[in-house]
Each structure stands twice: as C-alpha cells, then as structure tokens.
Amino acid sequence: xxxxxxxxxxxxxxxxxxxxxxxxxxxxEVKLAYALAVNSHxxxxxxxxxxxxxxxxxxxxxxxxxxxxxxxxxxxxxESVQLGTLEAVIVSSGTLSNFVPEVGVTDIPFLFxxxxxxxxxxxxxVGQDLLAKFPARGLIALAWGEQGFRHxxxxxxxxxxxxxxxxxxxRTMENPVHITAFKxxxxxxxxxxxxxxxxxLQQGTIDGxxxxxxxxxxxxxxxxxxxxxxxxxxYSPAALxxxxxxxxxxxxxxxxxxxxxxxxxxxxxxRFVDEVERKGVEDVKAAGMQVVVLDDKSKSAFQQAxxxxxxxxxxxxxxxxxxSIANAK
Ligand code: PAF
Numbered sequence: 001x002x003x004x005x006x007x008x009x010x011x012x013x014x015x016x017x018x019x020x021x022x023x024x025x026x027x028x029e030v031k032l033a034y035a036l037a038v039n040s041h042x043x044x045x046x047x048x049x050x051x052x053x054x055x056x057x058x059x060x061x062x063x064x065x066x067x068x069x070x071x072x073x074x075x076x077x078x079e080s081v082q083l084g085t086l087e088a089v090i091v092s093s094g095t096l097s098n099f100v101p102e103v104g105v106t107d108i109p110f111l112f113x114x115x116x117x118x119x120x121x122x123x124x125x126v127g128q129d130l131l132a133k134f135p136a137r138g139l140i141a142l143a144w145g146e147q148g149f150r151h152x153x154x155x156x157x158x159x160x161x162x163x164x165x166x167x168x169x170x171r172t173m174e175n176p177v178h179i180t181a182f183k184x185x186x187x188x189x190x191x192x193x194x195x196x197x198x199x200x201l202q203q204g205t206i207d208g209x210x211x212x213x214x215x216x217x218x219x220x221x222x223x224x225x226x227x228x229x230x231x232x233x234x235y236s237p238a239a240l241x242x243x244x245x246x247x248x249x250x251x252x253x254x255x256x257x258x259x260x261x262x263x264x265x266x267x268x269x270x271r272f273v274d275e276v277e278r279k280g281v282e283d284v285k286a287a288g289m290q291v292v293v294l295d296d297k298s299k300s301a302f303q304q305a306x307x308x309x310x311x312x313x314x315x316x317x318x319x320x321x322x323x324s325i326a327n328a329k
Contacts, residue, residue, distance in 0.1 A: 027059065028254070030246065032088040033066040033077045035194050040218035041272040042090045042238070043067055045145050048268035049088075049240060053261030057254055061261075063088075073193030075174060082138040084245030090265070092147060093237045094173030099137050103130055105317040107177035108310075110303050111326055112235040115277070118146065119270065121328050122237055126321075131239075140247045142262035145269040147212040147236035148277055153225040154208025155201070158292050160229070162186070162305035171197050171209040177313065178210075178234065184309040185302070198224060212236050213280035214273050222287035229292040230281070231302065240265050 032050065034042040043065075050063035071077055071086060075095045080086035082099075097104035105111075112118040121127055122144035134141040152159055154168055166186040172178045174191045182189035190206050200206045201224040208225065215221070216228065240262040247255065285291055294302075314322060 027062050028246070028249070030061055030063045030087040030242075030258075031066060031071075032063050032090070033069075033071040033080075033086055034090040035069045035074055035092075036067065036215065036218055038065070038067050040067075041145075041147060041214040041269045041276070043218075044272040045090055045238075045240065045265035045269035049090075049261040049265035051261075052264040053257045056257035056260055060254060061257055069195040073195050075193065078139070078241070081241055081243045084243045086243065087246040088240075088242045090145060090238055090240050092173065093239070094175045094178075096239060097175060097177065099139065100130070100133050102133055102317075104175070104177045105313075105321060105325065106130070106237050107175055107234055108313050108317070108322065109181050109233045109306055110299075111322065112149075115146075115148070115235075115270075115273070117328065118235045118237070121325055122146075124328070126325055126328075134239075134241070135244065138244060139241050140244055141239045141241045142259050143240045143266045145238040145240055145266045146273055147238055147269075148214050148273040149232040150210045150212050150234045150236050151216065152208060152210045152229045152231045152233070153216060153221055153289075154227050155204070155225055156207050156227070158227050158229070158290060159231075160292055160294070161298060162302050169205075169207045171200065171206045180309045180312055181233070181306060184306055201225060210234075212273070213276045213284075217276050217280045217283055220287075222284045222289045226288075226290060227292070228281075228284060228289045230294060232294075232299075233302065238269065 032046055034046060036042045046065050050065065053061050054063060071080065074091045075098065077086060077089045078091060078095060078099055081089050093103055093106055097107065112121065127144050131141045156168060157164065159165060162185055167188060169188045169190055170182055171192045172182055172189045174193065179189045179191060192200060197209055201209065242258060250258065281291055
C-alpha cells in the first residue's frame with residue numbers, strides 16, 4: 001500500500017475514534033403517563049408539555065407518551081413517579097390527597113364559583129403553597145392543570161334534586177372528600193380506579209359516575225350512560241408532576257425546560273376545557289344523553305344537603321382556609 005493511500009485511512013481511523021469518544025449530547029427520555037385518550041384535555045396538555053420542553057432543552061429531553069391508562073390507574077402511576085420508574089404524569093386530584101393530604105381542600109364541593117375563580121386560586125398563593133408540599137412526599141408537582149367542573153351521569157333516572165341521589169350506586173374517585181359528599185347525599189359511593197369504570201358501567205355493577213365534560217366527551221360516556229345532570233358539584237384540578245429522580249438529574253436549563261413545558265401544558269388543557277364546556281353538552285345530547293340543567297335554587301338544595309359534610313371538611317382543613325379560598329376574588 002502506498003503512503004498516499006495509507007494517510008487517508010489513518011485519518012479515518014482517528015475520526016472514528018473521536019466520534020466514539022464524543023457521543024452526541026445525551027438525551028433523557030421522559031415517559032409521561034395519563035388516564036385519558038390522546039384526544040382529551042390530558043392529551044392536549046401532554047402534547048404542549050412535550051413540545052415545549054423538547055424545544056427549550058434543544059432536544060435533550062425526549063418525551064414518550066403513555067395515554068389511556070396504559071401504565072395503570074392514577075394511583076399506580078403516581079407511585080411509579082415516586083419510585084422513579086416513571087418520569088412524569090398528569091393526574092386528577094382524585095388520588096392526590098392519598099399522597100399529599102392537604103390537596104383535599106380543593107375537592108370540597110361547591111367551593112369554587114367558576115373556572116376563573118379556581119384558576120386564580122390555583123395560580124395564586126394557595127395553589128403554589130400546595131405544590132410546595134409535594135417534594136416532602138417524594139413528588140415534584142410543576143403546575144396545576146385542570147379538568148373542569150364535575151357533573152353526575154347515571155343509567156337509572158334523571159337526577160334533579162338531592163333526594164334523587166338516594167341509593168344510586170355512584171363510582172367516585174378514591175378520594176375521601178368526594179366519598180364523604182356522596183354518602184351525605186344518600187348515594188352509595190363506590191370508589192374505583194378509572195380503568196375499571198367503563199366496564200362496571202356496561203355491566204351495571206354501578207349506576208353512575210361523576211366527571212367533567214372534558215372526560216364525559218373524550219371518554220364517550222354517552223355510549224354507556226343515559227342521564228347527565230349538570231351538577232358542577234366539584235372543580236377538578238389536575239397536577240403535572242415529575243419524579244424527583246428525573247428532576248435531580250437535570251441541570252438548571254433542563255429544569256426550566258420541564259417547568260415552562262408544564263406551564264404550556266396548563267394553557268393547552270385550559271383551552272381544551274373552555275372549548276368542551278362551550279359545546280360538550282350539545283355533543284352529548286346529539287349522542288343521545290338526556291341532560292338536566294340545575295337552576296340556582298336546585299343547586300343550593302344540593303349545597304344545603306351537604307351541610308353535615310361541610311362540618312367534617314372544616315375540622316379537616318380549617319374554616320379559615322376554606323373561607324379564604326371561597327372568598328378569593
Ligand atoms: O374520574 C377520574 O378518575 C378522573 O377524573 C379521570 C377520568 C381518571 C381523569 O383524571
């Protein structure tokens with residue numbers, strides 16, 4: 001072999017050695033799980049979170065989404081985030097008070113007047129103080145997203161007044177505040193993880209469930225439930241969370257990318273909720289649901305009926321905190 005042919009071959013070897021020694025910037029995979037389909041408010045939030053965080057981290061963060069409870073129910077996914085076997089979740093407050101009990105205050109029925117009130121409280125001091133409680137429980141909560149106000153569906157009869165709740169077997173989230181409320185109204189609350197709910201409704205082992213329009217529409221509940229009552233009984237926040245294992249592995253830039261991404265996720269979720277609140281009821285009517293709209297008098301009858309439950313909430317969360325949320329502008 002001549003000297004002329006040997007020099008380029010040696011140069012190629014040196015170049016190859018360098019490309020092995022200096023790999024492309026390391027990429028961190030962020031597995032993100034949530035309970036609902038891609039075409040839900042969770043899917044919208046996840047897409048915006050992923051897109052923004054990937055862009056701001058210059059591709060160092062790479063999201064992989066697991067929608068539709070693919071990695072288990074909400075409680076299981078939160079446990080996986082604590083363990084660090086899953087990097088990120090979007091979950092309702094349903095299961096959260098089992099991890100961070102203080103969050104339960106947001107689940108109190110008829111606490112928030114409307115979406116603007118709830119958003120202002122969660123974006124303000126109360127919401128941010130709650131987020132700050134998560135690290136002590138092995139979780140990093142970056143922002144409050146939402147689902148909207150929860151309404152009641154069932155397969156038995158139209159619910160127009162508290163008495164109509166008597167004896168109805170209603171699936172609730174695994175959430176002590178909700179369970180207390182439904183017991184107080186005379187229903188038979190049946191706490192159940194979301195992945196079992198559609199099957200249980202189909203088989204008739206439960207009569208109904210309660211969820212916001214965002215879920216009623218995206219999970220196609222009109223296919224398994226005849227009656228919808230627009231109770232708006234509870235506002236349903238959702239947390240965008242990551243594992244401490246992921247968080248602690250990131251530099252300041254990576255943390256900023258995740259946090260800004262979560263904020264973009266919240267904006268997308270709220271936009272989806274606004275849209276579905278505007279046209280969801282017409283959609284489910286078109287799909288065959290019978291809808292009861294409660295006037296102010298009927299709503300306050302539900303509030304009155306919940307009197308004994310409010311006593312319990314006050315002793316658990318303090319009247320001062322509940323009043324400060326209810327009276328927030
Ligand atoms: O009802 C629930 O468990 C929740 O609202 C859901 C549907 C899993 C979304 O977080």
